[in-house]
Structures are given as C-alpha cells and as structure tokens.
Amino acid sequence: MSRHSNTGRATGATTASTDSKPFLLLSTRGEDAAAHAEHLSFARTAGIAPAKLHQRRLEQGLPSSLRLSDYSGVIVGGGPFNSSDTDKSSVQKNIEAWFDDILAEVIDRDFPFLGACYGVGLLGTAGSGSVSRRHGEEAGVISIRSTTEGAKDPILDGLPESFHGIVGHKEAIDELPAGATLLATGEDCPVQMFRLGRNAYATQFHPELDADSFAQRLRIYSDQGYYQPGSDQAAVADARRLDVRASGLILRNFARLHVARRG
Secondary structure, eight states, X not given: OBSSSOOOOOOSSOSSOTTBOOEEEEEOOOSHHHHXXXXXXXXXXXXXOGGGEEEEEGGGOOOSOOOGGGSSOEEEOOOSOOTTOXXXXXXXXXXXXXXXXXXHHHHHHTOOEEEETHHHHHHXXXXXXXXXXXXXXXXXXXEEEEOHHHHHOGGGTTOBSEEEEEEEESOEEEEOOTTOEEEEEESSOSOSEXXXXXXXXXXXXXXXXXXXXXXXXXXXXXXXXXSOTTOHHHHHHHHHXXXXXXXXXXXXXXXXXXXXXXX
C-alpha cells in the first residue's frame, strides 16, 4: 500500500508553467534515436512540457558557459560512460572533467539535481564516494525498497515502500559520499538511490522508463553488453507485468518540488 492515494502513474498536466524557469537535461548518448527518446521520456514522466526541458548533448560539445541560476533543476540521464572505465576516450575524459566543475557547484549551492544511472557515479564520486563493478545488474526489472529515511523524503512521496524499477548498469556505488543519505536499496545492488545535501539526488534505476521506452532502449543497445542475447523480451514482459511506472513519481515529485519562477 502506498503512503498516499496516488496511483503511481506519472501522467497528467505539466508541472512547469510558462513563467517558470526550464529544467536542464544533460545527455551523453551518441545515438540520435536514444537521445531523442531520453528527452521525451524524462519530460513525459516528470510532467514537464518538452520545451521546458532543455537538452544539452554533451558528446556533441561542452557548453562554454552554463548558469545554474537559469534553470529550475538539472537532470542527468544514463549513457555509455562509466566512472570505472579504464580505456576512456578523450570525449569521456573531457565530459567527466566538465561534470567535476558543474557538480562541485551543485553540491556547494545545494542546487536541485537528479541523476539517473550514470548520474549515480557522477554524484557519488563528486562527493568523494566510490564506485566499482561489484554490483552491476543486467537490464531488467528489480524490486526496490525505500529505507526509513527514504520513506520520509518528499521525493518518494506517493510511492509504496517496495516498488519496481528498470535497471541496466555495469558499475554502482561501493561507498556512499560522506554525509549522503541512503534512500532506497535493492537485493543485488545495495545503493539504488541516495541524497547528498537536501536537494541533490541520484538513482541507480531509470525512473524515466516505462515498458515501451525500455523496449526501444534495449533495441538500440543490443550489442553493448547490458543483457544476454535473447533476454530482452523477458525483461520487457516483466516491465509490463510488474508496472514500473510507479518509479516515475520520483521525477514528477522532483519537478513539482523544485520548479522555480522567473525573476
């Protein structure tokens, strides 16, 4: 049973109005189809009009200047990079160095931030935590359980104590940053969600995905080692059967809590 009567479906009117600051989505996906779908998935699930979620594709070039004050909050999606990669390209090294500066400002200002999958490693290492490949999970649907602290956090408002989410990652948090709060955990990957400060969050799972967008992403990344050949159909069937959409409330709550007015 959920804490409130919310059904867990992240649909309905948009959160950000015409006089509000947009949100910023930082993407690193080189495939146009994946980057476009990621933008639409985050916007739809968070209840933000696509035009109010500005997407910057960092693999195409890094912004020469970026003012956090122009945005209501920052969202980071997944991508091809891992903090623990040993053969990093120059593009990855440049992106991670750029993120070091941005996340230092996010942490210093306690600016609203939500990182999904790749964002766990970014926020975790920015806060001097550590990641490794000990707790990787193949693409699929898992059971996630909120902690005692997670049950109190407004970003998890409306979710049941145990819910399902979509995962697919090669690395995960080994040690949380000092002062971080564990909000949700899983059986094979102990850190599924945490908060740093009051407003910076990271999820190991993908709250932006539903069964259809999950199926599309699996097709795009079929040869990149996120799942065993032939297991994709079962994973998508699980996403439909277990109804992963409840996890999308995290994005909707993030947008609702942090939308900022212009001026």
